[in-house]
Amino acid sequence: MSRNRETAGLLPGLAQPPEARRVYLSFDDGPDPRWTPRILDLLAQADVLATFFLVGRRALAQPALVRRIAAAGHALGNHTFSHRHPWTMAAPTARKEVRDGAAAVADLTGVAPRFFRPPHRRLRRCMLEEAMRGGQALALWDLSAVDWGPLGAARTIARRLAATQAGDIVLMHDGGQGINRPAELVEALPGFLADLGRRGLMPALLPEAAERHAPRA
Numbered sequence: 001m002s003r004n005r006e007t008a009g010l011l012p013g014l015a016q017p018p019e020a021r022r023v024y025l026s027f028d029d030g031p032d033p034r035w036t037p038r039i040l041d042l043l044a045q046a047d048v049l050a051t052f053f054l055v056g057r058r059a060l061a062q063p064a065l066v067r068r069i070a071a072a073g074h075a076l077g078n079h080t081f082s083h084r085h086p087w088t089m090a091a092p093t094a095r096k097e098v099r100d101g102a103a104a105v106a107d108l109t110g111v112a113p114r115f116f117r118p119p120h121r122r123l124r125r126c127m128l129e130e131a132m133r134g135g136q137a138l139a140l141w142d143l144s145a146v147d148w149g150p151l152g153a154a155r156t157i158a159r160r161l162a163a164t165q166a167g168d169i170v171l172m173h174d175g176g177q178g179i180n181r182p183a184e185l186v187e188a189l190p191g192f193l194a195d196l197g198r199r200g201l202m203p204a205l206l207p208e209a210a211e212r213h214a215p216r217a
């Protein structure tokens, strides 16, 4: 067994690679019955861990898949219950989106999420308050794969991912709804993971201080 898998959950303090070489992979908008299993397979083949920011209602529709993500040792984050744009809701509804998203993860896995990522990166005070009250730290990202829309072709995704530096939180998407392009991401992901290994960069689970990160790309 690999070091990651062997120590995850047993000796949490020792499971993480040295800080100076860590990168933090994250996947948003899932779980997706078509794409999340593909990504889990690729992560397992590369023997690395990531953080999945789940949409609560999609999680409730795929309980076995959520448990598979957790059982593999990946971390689960809260990406709200329905992925509504944070600015389109009254405050009580916005708070409920955060609460219900976290509850879905907790109910399915028995573990409360420790990180919150708002849809569309829209920071709204009432939602951040609700996340903090639930014990979740804000987790944004440093580098986006932009694996969506017209710029989300595998070759350009690969080029963006190649710019990953030590300490970066990397945003990717396993959820295939809307304009996301997980098929393109899945094409680029094996090369990216192999490249990280060659460069001595080691994927790790998000640190508590995730909120210090501000997007670079």
Ligand SMILES: [Zn+2]
Pocket (backbone or CB within 6 Å): 028, 029, 079, 083, 118, 119, 120
């Ligand atoms: Zn999202």
